[in-house]
Amino acid sequence: MTRRTVLAAATAWPVRSAFAAPCRTLPFLWGAASSGYQVEGDERAADIRILERVPSTLFREPAGLADDHYRRYREDIALLAWLGFNSFRFSLEWARIEPEKGVISRDALAHYRDVLRCCHEHDLVPCVTYSHFANPAWFAAEGGWEARDAVDRFLRYCDVTSRALGDLIGIAATFNEPDLHKLLLWGRPGEPAGKQAMLSEAARQCGSDRFGYYLSGDPQRVEDRMIAAHRRAIGVIRSGPGQYPLGVTLAMTDDQAVGPPGRRDEKRRYVYENWLVAARESADFVGVQVYTRNLIGPAGIVPTSASSEKTAMGWEFYPDCVEGACRYAASVARLPVVVTENGIATDDDAQRQHYIRSAVAALERARRDGVDIRGYYHWSFLDSYEWSAGYAPHMGLVSVNRAMQARVPKPSAALLAGLKLPGSVCWKLVR
Numbered sequence: 050m051t052r053r054t055v056l057a058a059a060t061a062w063p064v065r066s067a068f069a070a071p072c073r074t075l076p077f078l079w080g081a082a083s084s085g086y087q088v089e090g091d092e093r094a095a096d097i098r099i100l101e102r103v104p105s106t107l108f109r110e111p112a113g114l115a116d117d118h119y120r121r122y123r124e125d126i127a128l129l130a131w132l133g134f135n136s137f138r139f140s141l142e143w144a145r146i147e148p149e150k151g152v153i154s155r156d157a158l159a160h161y162r163d164v165l166r167c168c169h170e171h172d173l174v175p176c177v178t179y180s181h182f183a184n185p186a187w188f189a190a191e192g193g194w195e196a197r198d199a200v201d202r203f204l205r206y207c208d209v210t211s212r213a214l215g216d217l218i219g220i221a222a223t224f225n226e227p228d229l230h231k232l233l234l235w236g237r238p239g240e241p242a243g244k245q246a247m248l249s250e251a252a253r254q255c256g257s258d259r260f261g262y263y264l265s266g267d268p269q270r271v272e273d274r275m276i277a278a279h280r281r282a283i284g285v286i287r288s289g290p291g292q293y294p295l296g297v298t299l300a301m302t303d304d305q306a307v308g309p310p311g312r313r314d315e316k317r318r319y320v321y322e323n324w325l326v327a328a329r330e331s332a333d334f335v336g337v338q339v340y341t342r343n344l345i346g347p348a349g350i351v352p353t354s355a356s357s358e359k360t361a362m363g364w365e366f367y368p369d370c371v372e373g374a375c376r377y378a379a380s381v382a383r384l385p386v387v388v389t390e391n392g393i394a395t396d397d398d399a400q401r402q403h404y405i406r407s408a409v410a411a412l413e414r415a416r417r418d419g420v421d422i423r424g425y426y427h428w429s430f431l432d433s434y435e436w437s438a439g440y441a442p443h444m445g446l447v448s449v450n451r452a453m454q455a456r457v458p459k460p461s462a463a464l465l466a467g468l469k470l471p472g473s474v475c476w477k478l479v480r
Contacts, residue, residue: 075174075219078424079466080136081129081446082390083118084181084225085145087433090115094148096189096251096262097182097436103250107243109439116431117454122164128447128456129430130171133466137173138389138426139164140181140225141214143188143206150187150202158213165217174219176389176426178298179207179282181225182263182436186255193261194271200278207282208289215291220424222336222389223282226300227275231268231320236349276327283331297328298336298389303373307346316345317377325381334423335382336389339374342367361394361442368393368407372415375422385421388412390428394435394442401461409468427465431456 086092091114101111118125129137145157168175180203184193188202196202207223226232234240244265252260283295299321306313328335341364344351353359358366371391379386393404405427416422432445440451446462449455 076135078136080134080426081430082138082426082428083430084140085142086183088116089119090117095144095183096186099251105246108437112434115434116449126167132462138176140178144185177218177221178225179223189260189262190255190257192259194274195266203278207285211286211289215289218291218293220294222296222298223279225298228324229300230264232300235316280331294333296332296334301339301374303342303370307344313345329382334385334387336387337374337378338390339370341365342370368404369411371408372411375415379420385423387424389426392428392444394444398459398461402464405465
């Protein structure tokens, strides 16, 4: 296997803060990503667990034990470092940390502190997401992000977590893809059939009249609440220990106009713009998560050709998407960009290798043109649970035999770990 690529040189990253502190450096982040619910396994207090098990569920299968990463994190982190990466993106799970309203699990905090320590032991920069889709079931039963005190509940979680873990965090995002609901709705006729029945049954199981998870509720009301939570959480997190850049990650497609750009620009305003402006006004970076492109004409999304190459998700094979999405995000946010997710669902690792080579080349084109890109994370590190699609799509650099919980790196893992972008830079962080 290819050993660690050392990414050199230096640049300045000014991080907003009221405090003066010594400078420290971070490498150009080169890693792979995961999320707790998708890999840890047996997360019993999360809202998604309830949705997976109601009779009217839209989820293909439950996550169950997943990749058993909660117990096997040490071997997984060691593997990622051995492959030659320098950073690991993962999430802290609110439902584990606060499984009941107002009840904080010290065992869960101790676990995540061990995960962070393990990253440092293996010279991996921990890239932490505070909220990656899954929330506590009690939070969902109160209405999720439509509840009156949702913002305060999230801030309390961020405060407790940051005070316990902040001294070990390398870089962090408040939310993972808070714009996803709007992205899925734009240009489409409405919500999936059966979604409301699933939510109603979940509410009944919780003894409530409502159940709000990350893809439910009035999109604009939820966005307003989450932007308020993001802005205030940045201040809460910064008040705790540690000195690390903070941002938010957005679900994006590379939106390309077919003909006049009016409809494309309409989509950008509806889905991304409020979040990009909020990031510009509060954060140190914006995370771009992109897998394919959308062609958008006067009537909306233009279907891809039946003959075009597709991924296992049915998306157009278009690795150059990372370039267009980063250019757009940087132009609006006016911040450094980190590609926090990019990858492909496929059982053909040769196709994955082709995607990786092309995506990295596209990334470098944008960097040569002055787009300030500070890192790249492949989605995903392990083959894992992909929400409503279950375990069928394989997006990992490492395959997982879940019956034996055996990990086998794919050739694409060594390929990506060994790539070195010309002119790669380090970050100098100043608070």
